[in-house]
Amino acid sequence: MNNEIALTELQVDQIKEYADKERKKFGVIDVPIAGELFMLLEQEGIAICQYPFPTSKKSHTDANITRFESESGQMIFIGLNTAIYYDEQLFALAHELYHYITQTGKAYDTDADEEDKLTEKKADRFAAEILLPSKVLKSRIIEQFETSQLKNVSNLRLLRFIARLQSEWWLPYRALVLRLCEEKYITDSQVEELFAIDDRDENSVYSKILCGISPDNYKKLNTITKRTDISAWVMETFIQNYEDGDMTDDEFASILKLFGKEPDDFGFDLSVDSADVDELDELFEDGGVDES
Numbered sequence: 543m544n545n546e547i548a549l550t551e552l553q554v555d556q557i558k559e560y561a562d563k564e565r566k567k568f569g570v571i572d573v574p575i576a577g578e579l580f581m582l583l584e585q586e587g588i589a590i591c592q593y594p595f596p597t598s599k600k601s602h603t604d605a606n607i608t609r610f611e612s613e614s615g616q617m618i619f620i621g622l623n624t625a626i627y628y629d630e631q632l633f634a635l636a637h638e639l640y641h642y643i644t645q646t647g648k649a650y651d652t653d654a655d656e657e658d659k660l661t662e663k664k665a666d667r668f669a670a671e672i673l674l675p676s677k678v679l680k681s682r683i684i685e686q687f688e689t690s691q692l693k694n695v696s697n698l699r700l701l702r703f704i705a706r707l708q709s710e711w712w713l714p715y716r717a718l719v720l721r722l723c724e725e726k727y728i729t730d731s732q733v734e735e736l737f738a739i740d741d742r743d744e745n746s747v748y749s750k751i752l753c754g755i756s757p758d759n760y761k762k763l764n765t766i767t768k769r770t771d772i773s774a775w776v777m778e779t780f781i782q783n784y785e786d787g788d789m790t791d792d793e794f795a796s797i798l799k800l801f802g803k804e805p806d807d808f809g810f811d812l813s814v815d816s817a818d819v820d821e822l823d824e825l826f827e828d829g830g831v832d833e834s
Contacts, residue, residue, distance in 0.1 A: 546659070547659055547660055547663045549663060549664065549667060553664065554667065554724075557640075557664055557667050557668045557671055558671055558675075558676060560640070560643060560644070560668055560671075561668055561671035561672040561675065562675070564639070564643065564672055565672060565675070568582045568585075570582075572675060572677070572678050574673075574674075574710055574711045574712065575636075575672065575673060576632070576673075576711065576712040577632070577712070579632055579635050579636060579639075579673075580635070583620065583635060583639065584773055584775070586642070587618065588618045588619070588620055588642065589617065589618065589619045589620070589772065589773040589775070589776045590619075590620050590622055590635070590772070590773050591619055591620070591621045591622065591771075591772050591773075591776075592622045592624045592767075592769045592770060592771045592772070593621065593622070593623070593624060593770050594623065594624045594625035594766075594767075594768035594769070594770065595623045595625055596625060603621075603623050604622075604623055604626055604630060604631075604633075604634035604637070605620055605621060605622045605623060605631075605634035605635060605637065605638050606620070606621045606638070606649070607619070607620050607621075607638045607641050607642060607647060607649045608620075608621065608649055609649050609650070618642060620635065620638045620642075622634060622635060624766070624767045624768050624769045624770070625766060625768060626766065627714070627742070627763065627764055627765065627766055628762055628763050628764070628765050628766075628767055629708070629712055629713065629714045629715075629763040629764075630714055631767070632673065632712055632713075633669050633670075633673065633713060633714055633717055634669075636668070636669035636670075636672050636673055637665045637666060637668070637669040638665075639668070639669075639672070640664065640665040640668035640669065641661075641665060644664075646658075646661045646664075646665075647661060647665075667724070669717075670713065670717055670720070670721050670724070673711060673712070673713050673717075674707070674711045674713055674718075674721060676725055679707075679721065679722075679725060680725070682703075682707065683703075683727060686703055687703075690727055691727070692722070692727045692728050692732075693728065693729050693732065695728075697732070697735055697736065698747070700722075700728070700732070700736065701736075701739075701747065701748050701751050702751055702755075704718050704719065704722075704736075704748075705748065705751045705752040705755050705756075706755060708752060708759075708763065709752065709755050709756035709759045709760075712759070712763060714741075714763075715739075715741035715748065716737065716741070719733055719736045719737060720733070742764060749764075770800075770801050770802040771801055771802070772801050777801070777803075780794070780797050780798070781794075781808055784810075791805075791812050794810075794812070795812055
């Protein structure tokens with residue numbers, strides 16, 4: 543998440559309008575999207591490719607959006623790194639949705655050498671807004687604290703409130719803290735104190751609180767899924783192309799192998815060589831790809 547750039551009020555209002563419009567289109571107004579985001583993106587015709595790419599301090603990709611142009615039209619893929627925590631995966635998908643609806647990022651500006659920091663900040667703010675609308679956040683705060691000014695609220699009480707939000711709306715802890723700051727409910731010093739907590743440490747006070755409130759969601763949100771998969775309709779397209787003679791046995795088996803599948807899984811009796819992951823590496827690393 544990009545913290546060094548401040549958005550103007552006009553930019554924030556526009557982002558909120560984008561998020562509100564998308565929620566209305568999806569038919570989810572003031573309720574959590576959470577894990578349904580995968581299905582909602584596929585309803586948009588966006589294919590999701592899930593793969594656990596290793597991360598490091600030097601190289602870290604959460605997700606990217608890629609466009610493929612063909613004679614039959616345009617295909618949109620989101621490559622999702624499943625070597626990050628599940629709540630981070632959801633945030634990354636929401637971030638890429640912003641690039642899709644605004645047609646921004648390297649996938650749409652193929653001459654760009656790197657991502658524009660302002661655009662990335664907007665995408666982060668959109669992700670937070672679509673996952674937890676500001677009007678819902680405000681109503682929860684007023685209901686809980688009877689005021690929107692939380693500077694005098696103890697950290698322990700704030701942590702319980704954040705944990706209840708996370709257990710319901712599935713944003714990452716740090717995104718929720720930043721959300722409270724962006725909407726001017728807490729101070730910068732409170733943010734620093736809350737950010738100092740390692741929310742992934744099972745022995746931290748926050749982890750204990752979240753686990754106490756919702757042990758199932760605590761486990762789910764703090765899981766690195768390492769899932770390898772692709773949207774079902776894309777897999778069916780591969781299968782039909784093979785049946786139509788547009789792929790060799792080796793090509794078909796290689797594509798399936800990328801996603802942890804075998805021809806036998808779909809009723810085909812083939813004996814072919816194993817594949818490597820070079821094609822998936824290209825999906826995440828080629829030019830024209832948006833990394834966030």
